[in-house]
Amino acid sequence: MTRDEALFEYLLRLGDNTLILGHRVSEWCGHAPVLEEDIALANTALDLIGQTQLWLGLAGEVEGKGRDADKLAFLRDAWDFRNVLLVEMPNGDFGRTLMRQFLFDAFHSILLGKLMKSSDPRVAEIAEKASKEVSYHLERSAGTVVGLGDGTEESHARMQAALEYLWPYVGEMFTGDAVDAEMAAAGVASDPASLRADYDALVGRVLGDATLAIPDSPFAHKGGKTGTMHTEHLGHLLTQMQWLQRAYPGASW
């Protein structure tokens, strides 16, 4: 694996995380419990799709085979996606969506903080722009997790159930492989495992404020970021996200 091949793979992981989560969040558009949350979720989804354009755009450039962000987003099949499993999990209720958002935002903000110091200026520049958006995503999702966790009996029970459902998908974000090792050696990115301590501190504090108990099982599902095995949910998501380009190849406006 050359350095550019590793960088391409690494950029796909960044871009696919934001693409798939952005699409998932956009599924709430017009359905959120109140108008204000509906607009806030749509804003978050749009931020993530905007970041996707940058990450996948750069990935296509690095790959050098003429694929742009649109081609990468709409013309790959499930096994070519490199997002972590957490972001492809279905929305569930509003509480589960916000819990998923918080668990990812916390990781995302710590990751971007490191990437802003990347030895690759193109990566650092995108991370810098995205980190402002993600700081706000984190502030909002953390606030909502605390509000609902430390809320009524029902909201607390739903948030605890969401945490238990999603926690087994947290570990994958911190697993490393040859791509991560190559990126760390080149100074492009940090070893994912090195982000865990900051993550645990941040997530522990917020979930503590939310009066929620972190499950003590260390079990972690894997296979998303390496592409070896996605959940069944990704294929369903792609059929909806990609249908237009599949039905009308090359369509644009």
Added chain:
Amino acid sequence: MKNEWPLWEVFIRGQHGLSHRHVGSLHAPDAEMAIKNARDVYTRRNEGVSIWVVKAADIAASSPSDKGPLYEPSQSKVYRHPTFFDIPEDVGAM
């Protein structure tokens, strides 16, 4: 109705140096969330540099039925407008 979030009035300062202007209202459980919601609802297109929110219930307003005694007396007081002064040309447009 008891389960509804209170209504907040939102004021946005468009640029430094301008005053905050009323732009609309929204619902939120507390002031902090009202500011976040205002950010998401009213500043998506780069409209502002500062946000104020105030609970709609906390605003005291004049009554429309009092408009006669409140406003009509000033209609006949033309001498309150500074149009009776000669302004030197050097001053330019005021």
